[in-house]
Amino acid sequence: LTSGRTLDTNASFLAGELRRLGGRVDEIRSLPDHLPVLIRTIRELARGRQLLILTGGLGPTEDDRTRHALALAAGKPLRLHPPSLTAIEERFRRSGRTMTANNRTQAMFPASSSPLPNARGTAPGIRMRLGSCRLLAFPGVPHEMKAMWESSSLPLSRELGRRALRLRRLHVFGLTESEVDRRMHPLMLPGRDPEVGLTVQDSVITVTLTSASRTRIARDETLLRRLLGRALFGTDGESLAVVVARLLGRRRQTLALAESATGGLISHLLTEVPGASRILLESRTVYTEGAKRRLGVPAALLRKHGTVSEPVTRALASRIRQVSGSTWGLAATGVAGPSGGSQTLPVGTCFLALAGPEGVRVAQPIFTGDRSQVKRRAALSALDLLRLSSGG
Amino acid sequence: LTSGRTLDTNASFLAGELRRLGGRVDEIRSLPDHLPVLIRTIRELARGRQLLILTGGLGPTEDDRTRHALALAAGKPLRLHPPSLTAIEERFRRSGRTMTANNRTQAMFPASSSPLPNARGTAPGIRMRLGSCRLLAFPGVPHEMKAMWESSSLPLSRELGRRALRLRRLHVFGLTESEVDRRMHPLMLPGRDPEVGLTVQDSVITVTLTSASRTRIARDETLLRRLLGRALFGTDGESLAVVVARLLGRRRQTLALAESATGGLISHLLTEVPGASRILLESRTVYTEGAKRRLGVPAALLRKHGTVSEPVTRALASRIRQVSGSTWGLAATGVAGPSGGSQTLPVGTCFLALAGPEGVRVAQPIFTGDRSQVKRRAALSALDLLRLSSGG
Numbered sequence: 001l002t003s004g005r006t007l008d009t010n011a012s013f014l015a016g017e018l019r020r021l022g023g024r025v026d027e028i029r030s031l032p033d034h035l036p037v038l039i040r041t042i043r044e045l046a047r048g049r050q051l052l053i054l055t056g057g058l059g060p061t062e063d064d065r066t067r068h069a070l071a072l073a074a075g076k077p078l079r080l081h082p083p084s085l086t087a088i089e090e091r092f093r094r095s096g097r098t099m100t101a102n103n104r105t106q107a108m109f110p111a112s113s114s115p116l117p118n119a120r121g122t123a124p125g126i127r128m129r130l131g132s133c134r135l136l137a138f139p140g141v142p143h144e145m146k147a148m149w150e151s152s153s154l155p156l157s158r159e160l161g162r163r164a165l166r167l168r169r170l171h172v173f174g175l176t177e178s179e180v181d182r183r184m185h186p187l188m189l190p191g192r193d194p195e196v197g198l199t200v201q202d203s204v205i206t207v208t209l210t211s212a213s214r215t216r217i218a219r220d221e222t223l224l225r226r227l228l229g230r231a232l233f234g235t236d237g238e239s240l241a242v243v244v245a246r247l248l249g250r251r252r253q254t255l256a257l258a259e260s261a262t263g264g265l266i267s268h269l270l271t272e273v274p275g276a277s278r279i280l281l282e283s284r285t286v287y288t289e290g291a292k293r294r295l296g297v298p299a300a301l302l303r304k305h306g307t308v309s310e311p312v313t314r315a316l317a318s319r320i321r322q323v324s325g326s327t328w329g330l331a332a333t334g335v336a337g338p339s340g341g342s343q344t345l346p347v348g349t350c351f352l353a354l355a356g357p358e359g360v361r362v363a364q365p366i367f368t369g370d371r372s373q374v375k376r377r378a379a380l381s382a383l384d385l386l387r388l389s390s391g392g
Numbered sequence: 393l394t395s396g397r398t399l400d401t402n403a404s405f406l407a408g409e410l411r412r413l414g415g416r417v418d419e420i421r422s423l424p425d426h427l428p429v430l431i432r433t434i435r436e437l438a439r440g441r442q443l444l445i446l447t448g449g450l451g452p453t454e455d456d457r458t459r460h461a462l463a464l465a466a467g468k469p470l471r472l473h474p475p476s477l478t479a480i481e482e483r484f485r486r487s488g489r490t491m492t493a494n495n496r497t498q499a500m501f502p503a504s505s506s507p508l509p510n511a512r513g514t515a516p517g518i519r520m521r522l523g524s525c526r527l528l529a530f531p532g533v534p535h536e537m538k539a540m541w542e543s544s545s546l547p548l549s550r551e552l553g554r555r556a557l558r559l560r561r562l563h564v565f566g567l568t569e570s571e572v573d574r575r576m577h578p579l580m581l582p583g584r585d586p587e588v589g590l591t592v593q594d595s596v597i598t599v600t601l602t603s604a605s606r607t608r609i610a611r612d613e614t615l616l617r618r619l620l621g622r623a624l625f626g627t628d629g630e631s632l633a634v635v636v637a638r639l640l641g642r643r644r645q646t647l648a649l650a651e652s653a654t655g656g657l658i659s660h661l662l663t664e665v666p667g668a669s670r671i672l673l674e675s676r677t678v679y680t681e682g683a684k685r686r687l688g689v690p691a692a693l694l695r696k697h698g699t700v701s702e703p704v705t706r707a708l709a710s711r712i713r714q715v716s717g718s719t720w721g722l723a724a725t726g727v728a729g730p731s732g733g734s735q736t737l738p739v740g741t742c743f744l745a746l747a748g749p750e751g752v753r754v755a756q757p758i759f760t761g762d763r764s765q766v767k768r769r770a771a772l773s774a775l776d777l778l779r780l781s782s783g784g
Contacts, residue, residue: 012422015422030404030420060569061570095760097568099570120761143765176490176492177451264675266656267651268655268659271654271655271677271728271767274729274731277679284674284675287663287674288673290674291673294674324686369512369535370512371666373535
């Protein structure tokens with residue numbers, strides 16, 4: 001597996017996917033835009049391997065050199081593929097943009113290779129062989145690459161003819177990495193099947209079980225569910241927002257938000273979920289005192305306790321619930337930083353309030369990190385408060 | 393340069409940084425959590441090289457093996473570093489979390505190495521030598537790694553004693569990649585100094601000029617500014633939100649948002665900018681018809697034209713401006729998908745409206761991509777409409 005040029009999430013995505021198919025990744029390399037290096041490396045990496053995947057370098061510009069490198073590495077000329085040209089022209093026509101001469105290059109392919117259609121962008125991929133090695137070249141844009149991978153992975157898995165590994169991911173919120181690690185200790189013996197891995201991103205901890213046996217994965221999942229309890233919120237890529245939207249949807253409950261510290265992020269995360277309009281009645285980013293007063297928080301309350309305080313956050317949650325007529329009202333205030341902190345309210349201090357049919361619940365976490373992280377952690381904690389209160 | 397375990401944005405960030413220091417990256421590798429492979433690879437890569445950087449594998453869990461691998465590769469024992477232990481304990485105390493026994497491992501270092509303080513997380517980094525090669529091990533969490541890199545890069549650059557390259561990045565919005573490429577053609581001759589590169593992320597195109605000569609970069613920047621015109625919105629990592637916040641701040645203007653299709657994303661992007669509270673008076677995610685009516689959009693208008701329409705979007709922009717008393721009112725409606733599209737309003741259709749002191753401006757773009765991309769492109773286009781209207 002070689003990643004030409006862009007070395008971002010593509011390489012780790014493909015490595016995970018190949019692993020799932022029972023493959024083993026020998027090497028990942030990042031290459032410069034230099035044609036002789038590209039040709040030499042493609043030849044070297046293809047030798048003795050079953051599969052070489054390249055990403056990036058298929059765009060229309062001068063420094064997109066993957067197609068030339070592949071042609072030269074294989075000693076084949078580049079030829080125009082008329083159906084691909086038509087598809088590119090059609091795409092430009094539909095979006096109303098003007099096609100330039102260099103987009104035409106994207107319809108050129110090394111002789112005896114096949115184009116891989118790209119439903120999401122202009123650059124088709126390339127499939128070919130170099131000796132006994134299969135070569136796949138995908139565009140570098142992650143979502144285009146992923147969509148093309150989806151459509152080429154099934155036949156690939158058949159061709160490679162390995163025994164597929166199963167992966168199960170369990171997502172955890174509200175525990176530290178060390179705490180999750182401690183609880184999982186019985187499962188982490190070396191050489192054990194399933195293999196257990198642990199990664200963290202944005203305060204969400206993911207436990208990955210890998211095995212060829214569905215039964216063993218199910219057995220360990222049952223054990224983990226007991227060890228992790230309600231901190232385990234979802235599986236296989238589900239976000240907290242997806243889980244919360246599903247919970248509320250099932251119970252025909254609705255939500256309204258009053259976001260100060262989180263600045264619209266909770267609303268953004270929820271509206272990433274298709275169908276969010278059925279549960280999110282309204283959300284206000286009430287950054288200023290004026291906006292808080294317009295929502296109906298009494299000026300006296302703001303004066304007495306200050307914006308970042310439990311009483312004001314309670315009032316925000318209750319008011320937005322009342323105004324929108326939703327089942328739940330969720331509010332977040334805090335000091336996101338970098339400035340604005342004080343002795344009593346250091347940067348990272350947040351108040352979260354959830355108003356519901358049975359009153360208001362409040363949490364007062366303190367987050368570390370920069371402005372962007374404080375916002376993100378506060379937003380996820382607010383969603384988690386809602387999840388736990390609505391029975392998730 | 394070797395990236396142990398996490399191979400995401402870290403490798404490309406470090407490659408760019410080393411390049412800036414005049415270094416040349418020989419190789420980037422992604423390694424498994426397997427101790428013998430780690431030891432063998434560290435030894436192999438250190439041979440004959442000046443610098444080897446590892447990221448990841450410094451956490452508290454079983455599969456974090458970088459510190460053991462480094463100790464074994466150098467043939468040194470691991471020793472407890474009391475000041476690091478105190479710093480880790482202090483960090484846990486401050487955040488109110490419980491420290492577990494395995495966090496103590498994070499204060500262990502190979503003999504004759506030095507710890508690199510980590511202000512943003514529990515895991516300190518490691519600096520040591522293996523023969524004539526300098527080794528740096530950073531945590532895999534991108535923001536921790538970046539902060540530690542900042543504080544170790546200056547002495548490193550002095551030690552390596554190379555001639556530093558300068559990088560200048562120019563960010564463009566509203567043109568296709570092909571169009572930018574076409575306009576830049578005179579600058580893209582092979583062997584030319586500065587070297588010119590082009591990348592795209594989320595519809596923002598970045599042109600990077602690289603040269604040892606400040607004068608040559610300045611000359612090309614002047615040329616590019618003429619070729620790209622007002623589509624060039626910022627430099628060196630500035631986001632559209634940062635540029636818009638600065639423009640409004642300078643003119644003491646304010647903004648209010650009524651977001652339907654963008655679901656809170658414009659608000660989220662603006663509140664990522666420190667000091668956003670001075671310009672963003674209020675933002676409402678008016679996802680439902682009820683929320684639109686509560687903002688004062690007449691029910692008759694909604695009935696006659698439908699939610700996703702020019703008149704309703706105009707009304708949203710005007711109303712939010714009026715209600716909050718802001719200089720500008722910005723509104724976005726549209727069909728983000730995956731469902732909800734029709735013959736007349738296919739998925740991706742958006743209406744953007746900007747109400748200002750001189751009336752309302754409207755745009756009706758159609759975006760391609762999935763729900764998340766349509767949201768993102770609509771949010772950036774809305775910010776760009778505001779930038780161009782407020783003189784950016």
